[in-house]
Amino acid sequence: MAEYITHEHDVLIIGAGGAGLRAAVEASAAGVKVAVITKSLLGKAHTVMAEGGIAAAMGNVDDRDSWRVHFSDTMRGGQYLNNWRMAELHAKEAPARVRELEAWGALFDRTNDGRILQRNFGGHRYPRLAHVGDRTGLEMIRTLQDHGIHLGLDVFMEHTVTRLLKEGNRIAGAFGYDRERGRFHLFRAKAVVLATGGIGRAFKITSNSWEYTGDGHALAYDAGATLMDMEFVQFHPTGMIWPPSVRGILVTEGVRGEGGVLRNRNGERFMFKDIPPLYVNQTASSEEEGWRYTQGDKNAKRPPELLTRDHVARCIRREVREERGSPHGGVFLDIAWIKEKLPNAPEHIKKKLPSMYHQFKQLADIDITQEPMEVGPTTHYMMGGVRVDADSQMSDVPGLFAAGECAAGLHGANRLGGNSLSDLLVFGKRAGEYAAAFAKEHSLGAVNTFELESAEKSALRPFEGNGPENPYAVQHTLQDVMQDLVGIVRQEGEMRQALERIRELKAASQRVTVGGNREYNNGWHTALDLHNLLTVAEIVTQAALERKESRGAHFRDDFPAKDEKFGTFNFVVRKGPDGSMQFAREPIAPMPQELKQVIEEMK
Amino acid sequence: MATATFRIWRGEKGQGKFQEYKTEVATGMVVLDVVHQIQAEQAPDLAVRWNCKAGKCGSCSAEINGMPKLMCMTRMSTLPGDQPVTIQPMKAFPHVKDLVTDVSWNYEVKKRIPKFQPRRPDAEDGTWRIAPKDVERVQEFRKCIECYLCQDVCHVLREHNMHDQFIGPRFLVYAAALEMHPLDVGDRVGELRKEFGIGLCNITKCCTKVCPEGITITDNAIIPLKERVVDRFFDPLTKLFRIFSNSKT
Numbered sequence A: 001m002a003e004y005i006t007h008e009h010d011v012l013i014i015g016a017g018g019a020g021l022r023a024a025v026e027a028s029a030a031g032v033k034v035a036v037i038t039k040s041l042l043g044k045a046h047t048v049m050a051e052g053g054i055a056a057a058m059g060n061v062d063d064r065d066s067w068r069v070h071f072s073d074t075m076r077g078g079q080y081l082n083n084w085r086m087a088e089l090h091a092k093e094a095p096a097r098v099r100e101l102e103a104w105g106a107l108f109d110r111t112n113d114g115r116i117l118q119r120n121f122g123g124h125r126y127p128r129l130a131h132v133g134d135r136t137g138l139e140m141i142r143t144l145q146d147h148g149i150h151l152g153l154d155v156f157m158e159h160t161v162t163r164l165l166k167e168g169n170r171i172a173g174a175f176g177y178d179r180e181r182g183r184f185h186l187f188r189a190k191a192v193v194l195a196t197g198g199i200g201r202a203f204k205i206t207s208n209s210w211e212y213t214g215d216g217h218a219l220a221y222d223a224g225a226t227l228m229d230m231e232f233v234q235f236h237p238t239g240m241i242w243p244p245s246v247r248g249i250l251v252t253e254g255v256r257g258e259g260g261v262l263r264n265r266n267g268e269r270f271m272f273k274d275i276p277p278l279y280v281n282q283t284a285s286s287e288e289e290g291w292r293y294t295q296g297d298k299n300a301k302r303p304p305e306l307l308t309r310d311h312v313a314r315c316i317r318r319e320v321r322e323e324r325g326s327p328h329g330g331v332f333l334d335i336a337w338i339k340e341k342l343p344n345a346p347e348h349i350k351k352k353l354p355s356m357y358h359q360f361k362q363l364a365d366i367d368i369t370q371e372p373m374e375v376g377p378t379t380h381y382m383m384g385g386v387r388v389d390a391d392s393q394m395s396d397v398p399g400l401f402a403a404g405e406c407a408a409g410l411h412g413a414n415r416l417g418g419n420s421l422s423d424l425l426v427f428g429k430r431a432g433e434y435a436a437a438f439a440k441e442h443s444l445g446a447v448n449t450f451e452l453e454s455a456e457k458s459a460l461r462p463f464e465g466n467g468p469e470n471p472y473a474v475q476h477t478l479q480d481v482m483q484d485l486v487g488i489v490r491q492e493g494e495m496r497q498a499l500e501r502i503r504e505l506k507a508a509s510q511r512v513t514v515g516g517n518r519e520y521n522n523g524w525h526t527a528l529d530l531h532n533l534l535t536v537a538e539i540v541t542q543a544a545l546e547r548k549e550s551r552g553a554h555f556r557d558d559f560p561a562k563d564e565k566f567g568t569f570n571f572v573v574r575k576g577p578d579g580s581m582q583f584a585r586e587p588i589a590p591m592p593q594e595l596k597q598v599i600e601e602m603k
Numbered sequence B: 001m002a003t004a005t006f007r008i009w010r011g012e013k014g015q016g017k018f019q020e021y022k023t024e025v026a027t028g029m030v031v032l033d034v035v036h037q038i039q040a041e042q043a044p045d046l047a048v049r050w051n052c053k054a055g056k057c058g059s060c061s062a063e064i065n066g067m068p069k070l071m072c073m074t075r076m077s078t079l080p081g082d083q084p085v086t087i088q089p090m091k092a093f094p095h096v097k098d099l100v101t102d103v104s105w106n107y108e109v110k111k112r113i114p115k116f117q118p119r120r121p122d123a124e125d126g127t128w129r130i131a132p133k134d135v136e137r138v139q140e141f142r143k144c145i146e147c148y149l150c151q152d153v154c155h156v157l158r159e160h161n162m163h164d165q166f167i168g169p170r171f172l173v174y175a176a177a178l179e180m181h182p183l184d185v186g187d188r189v190g191e192l193r194k195e196f197g198i199g200l201c202n203i204t205k206c207c208t209k210v211c212p213e214g215i216t217i218t219d220n221a222i223i224p225l226k227e228r229v230v231d232r233f234f235d236p237l238t239k240l241f242r243i244f245s246n247s248k249t
Helices: A019-029 A067-077 A084-103 A136-148 A215-222 A276-280 A287-296 A309-321 A336-340 A345-350 A354-364 A419-441 A449-464 A471-485 A490-507 A522-546 A593-601 B031-041 B104-112 B132-141 B149-153 B168-179 B189-193 B206-210 B217-233 B237-246
Strands: A005-014 A034-038 A154-157 A159-167 A172-177 A184-194 A233-240 A260-264 A330-336 A371-381 A399-400 A570-576 A581-587 B002-010 B015-026 B061-064 B067-070 B083-090 B095-097
Touching: A005 A019, A005 A154, A005 A172, A005 A215, A005 A419, A005 A449, A019 A034, A019 A136, A019 A184, A019 A419, A019 A522, A034 A159, A034 A184, A067 A084, A067 A593, A084 A136, A136 A419, A159 A184, A159 A215, A159 A449, A159 A522, A172 A449, A184 A215, A184 A419, A184 A449, A215 A399, A215 A522, A215 A570, A233 A309, A233 A354, A260 A309, A287 B237, A309 A330, A309 A371, A336 A345, A345 A354, A399 A419, A449 A522, A471 A490, A471 A522, A490 A522, A522 A570, A522 A581, B002 B031, B015 B031, B031 B083, B061 B149, B067 B149, B067 B206, B104 B168, B132 B168, B132 B217, B149 B168, B149 B206, B168 B217, B189 B217, B206 B217
Parallel strands: A005 A034, A005 A184, A034 A154, A184 A399, B002 B083
Antiparallel strands: A159 A172, A172 A184, A233 A371, A260 A330, A330 A371, A570 A581, B002 B015, B061 B067, B061 B083
């Protein structure tokens, strides 16, 4: 066998965001030897950018809240394609996961009686998001990081995994490289947890950081695991749009939760024009009622700005297409207007939304306490991912687990804001717990030399080529293709075109050449990310073609209505023995009577 | 669109030189956009560390025209347009390549600081009650994104290389966040005085000036900690009291 730096652990966790760190904490508590691999430095993962909060039915602000309401909100938001068991576990366990963070040092904003404060968010019936101003993700990741460093974890910072290794059917470890020196590493492990996040970097306009290249999705798919719901990509309605270089940076839904409103160029609250039937009973009938809701009036219903993200994003797109948009092709998000209602509005805004204030002031010369922001949709979140067992988070590959954004099931066709951070905690913990249990029952799998050599060879290929392709150019072209042809509104012709282009880009990626050496070579790293990006781009497009209806985040211009036939199954995809993408329809398991009843009661 | 000149440090492990690049600068661009553009068009193997490009992760720290800054939050329009813009790696840490430095020392320091220790829960359900005003003071410190620009500018580390005797402003802020945490009952005052070297800080406030999160590092974190050290170790009455009560100051 060639020489690789070899590490042996019970549980190997790939990714150090919320899910990865929570899994690491749990696995480590179970007494097994744990390694965490992260593409970046510890504490920099994309979780750090989460702003709004952690959804958990603690009922601190409105005691009518309970897991039953949270469960039914999540199912309704996901258009009932969710894995109901995951939605149930999530709603039941999220409060304990939040309290646990407090016990590890997180310091949430408080209610007047000293409990954890909860805020309103889209699709949640009651104020439910535990938060720290608009930097909740930072608080969460720092808490997990600072707790985790005292648990004896082996953390491999700035390491990237390029392939999962198996012995027969079961997982045996992973192969990767370190960014600093470009050396190859073999990570042998009894169980592996994927916690790699999303795929936003396949699109041009995205709120996601560079790491979001679909690594976990592609690694699992290549290793023979099943992916599910890959057509459902969430476009967050409010990203920055001006100046061009900041396009896509997230503007938290918390702005709307605090009373911010959306207007078109005519000053119209256009969200009142189109309220989906599933939500008519829960939506305010006047602007005045909407305002009262944001200020905690329990008898008021929520303003239409707080409808689910898929819907708000499409309404914004409609306004822009019908030429009622803002000067730079978005709409106006106005929080400054609350000065009509509150005496100390500017101070209030700066306190509730400090990083939004800072972000607009610094990057766009806009004072959000005085003038409206310009916003438009930005690629934000991947509902689809590795299909896992609801309780254990294990995939079809024995010993391979997935948690957080790279796993599928909880969110169905559309995720509610705030349900991501809670997802990371609830299922990160479960993945860590079950991965540790799996590791205790199994020995290390054998590593196949041939597989290692082939992984090494593919990793080095970009240095050996003399082709003309530049890795950055291939990535940028893919981002344009996905943005233009598989974006927020889709249709068959464009997606067929996208598939053609993706296939061309796959060929081009084989001709990519990089110069320089293996030490901290961003060009090389970009070249190696292309395989994952192209794999997920193709799967997303193919899945979107298969779903000939509109539902949740997936909207087809050629099939604009929801079709009940498509509400009974999820699309799954596996890699066939010949390497082809094999799609199948997997029926949704019947929901137990008691959960059905919960949904019925909450209608 | 205007053409601008950039002088970027290229090289490995401390060896290197400025290399000049010319590129187009469009409205609203930040320094990190320029670096990416140069990387994509002229220098594919240029090493730069970044992540969120939104001022939230603290990865892209560098020295721009000699000033420690986040590349993603430094708009080109804030720099003089008629002169070349210089971009170099942080100086207080070992150089890796181009704009990337080895910041692992910071992670080792953090491990040495005694962790959060909460008091017993206030309520039977295992939760605590904290008044809103009591979280605010510490929330300022918890805004830190660990960009290490304060460590970079601190002369104790930057000029005197006293990394083995002084934990630097970032970790004094971290210690302050723990010491002033409304639930924490730990005690780090002894370590602050000795192993963490708080006495080496002579409050020149350079750290406060470069903090991209606007944390008032010196006044709100370091000085109150220094006061705790003084009260504990240099005030004869408190010292006596401590001997008898063994309480935390």
